[in-house]
Amino acid sequence: xxxxxxxxxxxxxxxxxxxxxxxxxxxxxxxxxxxxxxxxxxxxxxxxxxxxxxxxxxxxxxxxxxxxxxxxxxxxxxxxxxxxxxxxxxxxxxxxxxxxxxxxxxxxxxxxxxxxx
Amino acid sequence: xxxxxxxxxxxxxxxxxxxxxxxxxxxxxxxxxxxxxxxxxxxxxxxxxxxxxxxxxxxxxxxxxxxxxxxxxxxxxxxxxxxxxxxxxxxxxxxxxxxxxxxxxxxxxxxxxxxxxxxxxxxxxxxxxxxxxxxxxxxxxxxxxxxxxxxxxxxxxxxxxxxxxxxxxxxxxxxxxxxxxxxxxxxxxxxxxxxxxxxxxxxxxxxxxxxxxxxxxxxxxxxxxxxxxxxxxxxxxxxxxxxxxxxxxxxxxxxxxxxxxxxxxxxxxxxxxxxxxxxxxxxxxxxxxxxxxxxxxxxxxxxxxxxxxxxx
Numbered sequence: 001x002x003x004x005x006x007x008x009x010x011x012x013x014x015x016x017x018x019x020x021x022x023x024x025x026x027x028x029x030x031x032x033x034x035x036x037x038x039x040x041x042x043x044x045x046x047x048x049x050x051x052x053x054x055x056x057x058x059x060x061x062x063x064x065x066x067x068x069x070x071x072x073x074x075x076x077x078x079x080x081x082x083x084x085x086x087x088x089x090x091x092x093x094x095x096x097x098x099x100x101x102x103x104x105x106x107x108x109x110x111x112x113x114x115x116x117x
Numbered sequence: 118x119x120x121x122x123x124x125x126x127x128x129x130x131x132x133x134x135x136x137x138x139x140x141x142x143x144x145x146x147x148x149x150x151x152x153x154x155x156x157x158x159x160x161x162x163x164x165x166x167x168x169x170x171x172x173x174x175x176x177x178x179x180x181x182x183x184x185x186x187x188x189x190x191x192x193x194x195x196x197x198x199x200x201x202x203x204x205x206x207x208x209x210x211x212x213x214x215x216x217x218x219x220x221x222x223x224x225x226x227x228x229x230x231x232x233x234x235x236x237x238x239x240x241x242x243x244x245x246x247x248x249x250x251x252x253x254x255x256x257x258x259x260x261x262x263x264x265x266x267x268x269x270x271x272x273x274x275x276x277x278x279x280x281x282x283x284x285x286x287x288x289x290x291x292x293x294x295x296x297x298x299x300x301x302x303x304x305x306x307x308x309x310x311x312x313x314x315x316x317x318x319x320x321x322x323x324x325x326x327x328x329x330x331x332x333x334x335x336x337x338x339x340x341x342x343x344x345x346x347x348x349x350x351x352x353x354x355x356x357x358x359x360x361x362x363x364x365x366x367x368x369x370x371x372x373x374x375x376x377x378x379x380x381x382x383x384x385x386x387x388x389x390x391x392x393x394x395x396x397x398x399x400x401x402x403x404x405x406x407x408x409x410x411x412x413x414x415x416x417x418x419x420x421x422x423x424x425x426x427x428x429x
Contacts, residue, residue, distance in 0.1 A: 034162050034254055034256065034257060037156060038155055038156045041155075041156045045198065045199045075330060076331040077248060078249055078252070078331060079247065079248030079251075079252055096248030097252070097258075101201065102201070
């Protein structure tokens with residue numbers, strides 16, 4: 001169970017549905033650990049600003065999270081959390097381990113565009 | 118000054134020092150703003166378990182930070198996380214801070230509590246393989262290395278305690294340390310030396326990391342002979358201490374050669390109305406409890422300063 005204020009992804013099928021229905025999606029796949037919590041916090045802050053992006057988390061130890069753990073872009077990752085970005089249903093970017101606010105914003109801006117107003 | 122963005126005190130930093138100052142100041146009914154560029158809790162959130170905080174048997178570092186934040190907010194402090202400061206002015210009677218979202222906040226006093234961050238080796242390959250074999254958190258990433266051979270860099274308490282804890286996962290742990298002796302307490306040295314899975318490479322450092330998609334090895338340099346040797350490994354955990362987050366304060370307040378803020382016994386800096394607390398201060402011991410003590414003192418000194426201004 002991830003104790004965050006983000007919307008949670010519970011299954012691979014749910015994630016498939018989310019990315020098919022939303023153009024821009026960011027998912028942080030982790031645990032309630034020290035490297036993951038700061039990324040969830042950053043996402044909660046950015047959710048209010050990047051209204052054209054849908055933000056979710058997914059529990060790393062959920063067997064259904066293999067859809068992220070075994071994705072081509074996360075191959076070789078050995079640090080939590082795995083943070084992935086989907087554009088039009090395709091994973092376009094993935095990062096491993098803790099990320100800072102500027103790092104996350106840079107990816108959101110380059111992959112999904114800057115927020116308007 | 119009647120301004121919704123004007124505070125009695127602005128606290129910069131959200132670790133235990135900053136949060137404690139926020140609790141004390143807001144409880145004293147002083148209008149208090151805490152700005153932090155990360156998650157409230159600071160480095161405490163990186164600690165899986167805190168077992169030496171008096172009054173609490175065991176608690177997750179994130180939870181302790183979360184409770185402190187809630188406590189500060191309950192007394193009226195405004196706590197803003199993930200806030201980037203783009204400019205500031207601490208000289209003069211009114212201090213000001215401008216954040217990346219375009220807001221400018223002013224105050225009569227400031228408490229600097231920027232804390233520190235994990236020191237990195239700064240050698241080739243470190244950025245490339247972060248999260249791909251290089252980690253700074255054993256509790257987070259230890260299980261990725263189950264059945265593998267790994268390296269731990271460092272010779273302090275954290276390095277040796279984490280080396281022992283990583284033997285739950287790894288088949289072999291090689292500790293690489295730059296000196297010929299350890300800085301850790303004797304109990305940690307004894308425990309590491311008694312563990313059959315741990316071996317030691319002393320007077321040596323990591324010169325570079327190499328690999329393809331993920332880390333495959335490190336080049337170890339012997340600091341006595343200069344000889345470099347390639348060493349195959351699946352993972353490297355780095356625990357070589359902390360550096361204070363004070364680069365932005367150079368030339369603003371007095372800082373020593375290690376980048377630590379020089380503060381008096383009342384946490385005052387060389388600038389009137391500017392106080393400093395926590396791990397960024399020049400001091401010998403850095404614990405959650407010492408940061409909490411600093412934060413308390415800084416808050417009380419700042420409150421006295423504000424009262425003295427009103428008496429003028």
